[in-house]
Amino acid sequence: MRALDKLWHALDERFELEPIVEFVTHKVVPRHRHSWAYYFGGLTLFFFLVQVATGILLLLYYRPTAEAAFESVQFIVTRVPFGWLVRSVHSWSANLMILSAFAHMFSVYFMGSYAKPRELTWWTGFALLGLAMGFGFSGYLLPWNTLSYFATRVGTDMVSKVPFAGAWLLKFLRGGNEVTGATLTRFFGFHVAVLPMLTTLLLGVHLALIQRQGMHVPVSLEEEAKKRKPIRFVPNFMLREGVVWLLGLAALAALAAFFPWELGTKADPFASAPAGIKPEWYFLFVFETLKLLPAHLFGIEGELLGLGAFAAGGLVWFLVPVLDRGRPGGGRGRTFFVLGWLVLAYIVGFTFASFAGVFK
Amino acid sequence: MRCSLAVATLAIGLAAAARAAAPAAPAAPVRAAADSCLSCHATLKDERLRKPAELATSDIHHAQGITCAGCHGGDPAATDSSAAMDPRKGFVGVFAPRAIPEMCGSCHSNAAYMLRYAPNIPTDQLSQYRTSKHGLALAKGATDVAVCSSCHGAHGVRPPSDARSPVYPTRVVETCARCHADVALMNRYGIKGNEVEEYKKSVHYAALMEKNDLSAPTCKSCHGAHGATPPGVDSVANVCGTCHVSQLEKFDQSPHKDAFAALQQPACEACHSNHAIGQPQDSWIGVADKQVCGACHSAGDAGATAATAISGALASTVAAEASVGARVARVKRAGMLMDAADVKLEDAHQAYIMATVEIHTAIPARVEKQTATALADTSAADKDAAAAEKEIRYRRTGLFVSLVVIAIAMVTLAFKVRSMER
Numbered sequence: 001m002r003a004l005d006k007l008w009h010a011l012d013e014r015f016e017l018e019p020i021v022e023f024v025t026h027k028v029v030p031r032h033r034h035s036w037a038y039y040f041g042g043l044t045l046f047f048f049l050v051q052v053a054t055g056i057l058l059l060l061y062y063r064p065t066a067e068a069a070f071e072s073v074q075f076i077v078t079r080v081p082f083g084w085l086v087r088s089v090h091s092w093s094a095n096l097m098i099l100s101a102f103a104h105m106f107s108v109y110f111m112g113s114y115a116k117p118r119e120l121t122w123w124t125g126f127a128l129l130g131l132a133m134g135f136g137f138s139g140y141l142l143p144w145n146t147l148s149y150f151a152t153r154v155g156t157d158m159v160s161k162v163p164f165a166g167a168w169l170l171k172f173l174r175g176g177n178e179v180t181g182a183t184l185t186r187f188f189g190f191h192v193a194v195l196p197m198l199t200t201l202l203l204g205v206h207l208a209l210i211q212r213q214g215m216h217v218p219v220s221l222e223e224e225a226k227k228r229k230p231i232r233f234v235p236n237f238m239l240r241e242g243v244v245w246l247l248g249l250a251a252l253a254a255l256a257a258f259f260p261w262e263l264g265t266k267a268d269p270f271a272s273a274p275a276g277i278k279p280e281w282y283f284l285f286v287f288e289t290l291k292l293l294p295a296h297l298f299g300i301e302g303e304l305l306g307l308g309a310f311a312a313g314g315l316v317w318f319l320v321p322v323l324d325r326g327r328p329g330g331g332r333g334r335t336f337f338v339l340g341w342l343v344l345a346y347i348v349g350f351t352f353a354s355f356a357g358v359f360k
Numbered sequence: 361m362r363c364s365l366a367v368a369t370l371a372i373g374l375a376a377a378a379r380a381a382a383p384a385a386p387a388a389p390v391r392a393a394a395d396s397c398l399s400c401h402a403t404l405k406d407e408r409l410r411k412p413a414e415l416a417t418s419d420i421h422h423a424q425g426i427t428c429a430g431c432h433g434g435d436p437a438a439t440d441s442s443a444a445m446d447p448r449k450g451f452v453g454v455f456a457p458r459a460i461p462e463m464c465g466s467c468h469s470n471a472a473y474m475l476r477y478a479p480n481i482p483t484d485q486l487s488q489y490r491t492s493k494h495g496l497a498l499a500k501g502a503t504d505v506a507v508c509s510s511c512h513g514a515h516g517v518r519p520p521s522d523a524r525s526p527v528y529p530t531r532v533v534e535t536c537a538r539c540h541a542d543v544a545l546m547n548r549y550g551i552k553g554n555e556v557e558e559y560k561k562s563v564h565y566a567a568l569m570e571k572n573d574l575s576a577p578t579c580k581s582c583h584g585a586h587g588a589t590p591p592g593v594d595s596v597a598n599v600c601g602t603c604h605v606s607q608l609e610k611f612d613q614s615p616h617k618d619a620f621a622a623l624q625q626p627a628c629e630a631c632h633s634n635h636a637i638g639q640p641q642d643s644w645i646g647v648a649d650k651q652v653c654g655a656c657h658s659a660g661d662a663g664a665t666a667a668t669a670i671s672g673a674l675a676s677t678v679a680a681e682a683s684v685g686a687r688v689a690r691v692k693r694a695g696m697l698m699d700a701a702d703v704k705l706e707d708a709h710q711a712y713i714m715a716t717v718e719i720h721t722a723i724p725a726r727v728e729k730q731t732a733t734a735l736a737d738t739s740a741a742d743k744d745a746a747a748a749e750k751e752i753r754y755r756r757t758g759l760f761v762s763l764v765v766i767a768i769a770m771v772t773l774a775f776k777v778r779s780m781e782r
Binding site: 074077078085231235236239240242243246247249250253254257258259260262263 | 695696697699700755756758759762763766767769770773774776777780781
């Protein structure tokens with residue numbers, strides 16, 4: 001122990017660590033009837049860490065070329081010891097991460113935690129969700145199977161609708177006019193280098209802001225939070241979060257063992273598109289909406305109009321900390337509260353309806 | 361056919377008498393500056409006379425610059441109808457059926473002439489036609505047999521590669537059926553008249569019409585087109601062997617070849633029938649009722665013993681393929697990747713197909729050699745499936761152990777938190 005104490009003193013003397021320890025030991029998390037919502041952010045972080053770990057393991061064997069990508073994933077799931085588990089956990093964790101991120105975003109939204117002074121936390125969180133979806137979109141193509149190939153073709157095709165820059169963006173994403181090996185290499189680069197770098201950066205800012213500003217308590221729960229003893233962050237909240245992470249781990253293990261992620265058949269660019277191409281579930285509400293739109297609406301191409309509407313909706317969602325001026329007596333505005341429920345109902349409704357085959 | 365003949369007969373007019381002799385081989389046709397045949401006939405009220413002018417626009421001869429006068433003679437430059445259709449200028453309004461093959465052949469048998477239009481077109485149609493049942497009957501004076509225009513049309517003739525042509529693969533069956541489905545007409549020639557109806561039950565017709573496989577055999581593939589004749593007993597195997605090369609090769613190695621020849625049995629047809637050729641079934645092999653070997657063999661003879669051995673070998677392969685296939689499918693549903701087993705099953709099925717080809721040798725050892733290969737492949741796939749089932753059990757055990765460990769950790773943490781917050 002004396003050696004450890006000496007080491008601590010040496011480090012503290014040089015880096016002034018005492019204030020950090022002071023901060024961490026005194027940090028608390030408010031306790032009220034909606035405290036459960038505070039765990040989603042941590043759970044999303046857990047899944048992200050699982051992604052990093054399993055992603056690095058997959059990198060040891062994955063080969064990002066049109067000729068070898070499918071075969072390398074096939075090799076991973078059939079020949080590499082526990083390769084099937086790593087690949088399956090990576091795929092399931094990606095989906096659970098997005099699900100958890102959505103839960104985190106909506107819980108933050110409904111508690112009005114985006115309001116001043118936490119605007120930047122909301123904006124970095126919004127960007128992180130976008131990056132997570134970017135991870136999903138780019139990673140979907142990497143096994144180079146038939147479904148992912150054609151889904152990427154449809155997905156990237158939508159980019160071409162962007163006015164003025166559409167053609168350029170399409171070429172930039174695909175590395176040419178068609179989805180080819182060049183697209184695969186490009187998506188691999190985005191997936192393992194560009195997106196992780198941006199995510200790490202934004203995640204750092206996001207977490208730092210949360211630590212700096214503390215957990216937000218909605219006006220309606222302030223009284224309750226004052227009456228109840230807060231939870232100490234270290235070690236109580238961390239241990240509680242640990243239980244949630246273990247639950248996440250158990251879910252991942254069960255899903256990977258009982259529902260190993262399918263590999264499908266190798267992509268054949270010359271084959272005709274198979275029936276029932278669908279993107280990942282978190283893009284379904286956009287995909288199905290665009291499919292429902294007529295070819296032309298008000299003299300504008302329906303798909304372009306739809307994408308414009310989604311872009312405008314996304315912008316409103318992004319700017320909600322500025323647009324929502326709150327109620328005179330404190331608390332968030334009713335309009336945005338109702339809007340949040342409508343958006344949630346729309347996303348959940350369209351996603352489930354798509355799975356149920358309503359749009360066939 | 362009679363319908364086509366009627367079209368041909370009514371094509372131009374009723375005035376001129378039939379002539380048996382063909383016109384002389386024509387010189388290269390020159391497109392007339394003004395073709396009075398078309399301009400006049402196009403305005404006629406009588407549809408029988410107007411129709412040929414309308415059809416001319418879709419006619420391959422017309423497109424190549426061969427005018428009505430190319431076949432009918434006359435003077436297309438003359439504006440007066442009697443001058444245009446002057447018999448002294450070689451005009452023939454209606455061709456007698458016997459004149460039609462000779463008239464068409466006057467160009468189509470002329471290799472040097474045809475070279476100008478279609479360098480690769482055969483020029484033996486007329487000589488083939490003369491050997492055909494149609495040609496022979498025509499020579500004997502029959503007028504209700506097919507001539508060129510019966511199948512190709514008189515006016516508006518399109519190349520056989522044109523999907524609208526009556527001799528295009530998907531249409532030629534109906535073209536033949538115009539006469540060959542006419543029972544009364546066919547009976548006059550000793551033909552049943554149900555051949556087309558039977559053919560439509562065959563795998564060949566299904567391949568042609570359902571899969572749009574233009575290489576599937578139609579009437580002309582087996583009977584010949586211009587030389588249409590039923591294949592004789594001796595030539596049936598050669599006809600079928602045109603496509604079914606391996607089966608013919610095996611049949612030639614079989615004891616059946618000489619036996620069938622001695623019995624005057626048409627080789628393939630003896631087991632497969634002729635027009636209503638169905639999908640061959642393993643269950644056909646044997647001497648029991650509705651089994652094909654029973655036509656010549658009976659229980660206890662060498663043929664019946666061989667048939668039983670062949671049938672048994674095939675049945676064991678089919679059973680193995682089905683059971684292993686189901687096991688592999690079950691494992692796949694559990695999420696295992698079974699590509700290697702799929703390849704082995706595919707190999708097994710290939711060996712089974714080879715065994716079904718070897719049946720034509722009628723030698724059990726040859727069939728069993730292939731079925732042994734198939735059984736070895738299914739056995740290998742079965743081992744893969746067993747290994748995958750073991751892996752599934754291992755994974756689920758591993759999951760159970762992991763979940764127990766995770767659950768203990770969760771409960772421990774929960775108790776720890778509880779004790780700290782008490």
